[in-house]
Amino acid sequence: MSEQPNLRPIGVTLVAEQAGSGAFRLTQWRIARLTPGDQGNPTLWLQLAMAERAAYRFNLASGAPRLFVRAGFSGAPAEPSAITASQELAAAWMDGEQQVLEAPMPLAIQAWIEAYLARHGEAPELSRRQGRRRHATKSDDRSPR
Numbered sequence: 001m002s003e004q005p006n007l008r009p010i011g012v013t014l015v016a017e018q019a020g021s022g023a024f025r026l027t028q029w030r031i032a033r034l035t036p037g038d039q040g041n042p043t044l045w046l047q048l049a050m051a052e053r054a055a056y057r058f059n060l061a062s063g064a065p066r067l068f069v070r071a072g073f074s075g076a077p078a079e080p081s082a083i084t085a086s087q088e089l090a091a092a093w094m095d096g097e098q099q100v101l102e103a104p105m106p107l108a109i110q111a112w113i114e115a116y117l118a119r120h121g122e123a124p125e126l127s128r129r130q131g132r133r134r135h136a137t138k139s140d141d142r143s144p145r
Helices: 050-060 087-095 107-120 128-135
Strands: 007-021 024-036 043-047 066-073 082-084 098-104
Touching (some): 007 107, 043 082
Antiparallel strands (some): 007 043
């Protein structure tokens, strides 16, 4: 199978850790390792989207780029189902009561995203107000101008 230029497999290795004391023990999940390629269980597909280019640039420029894994509903055992390099998408998952795990982005993935941005160009950043307008429906947008 030939790889698509905007799609890469990432192997995900999770570990469970016990936190708390006494009767109040809690299992917390964390990403032990992210491996470019299909060497993990599970393997998730990182797909880059043109609409997320500004979010990718923001992540890469942060000094400590991260990948975010959607891992099922909060409070339940972690079941990885999706991966993204967009903090905005990860925040939307959390708004939907999903647990999101994060880990440092492997250098190979950073280079791949940089190449994607070079190939497709940088996206203009929207101001916070423009972003709200873009996502608002007409019935929600009743604020005075």
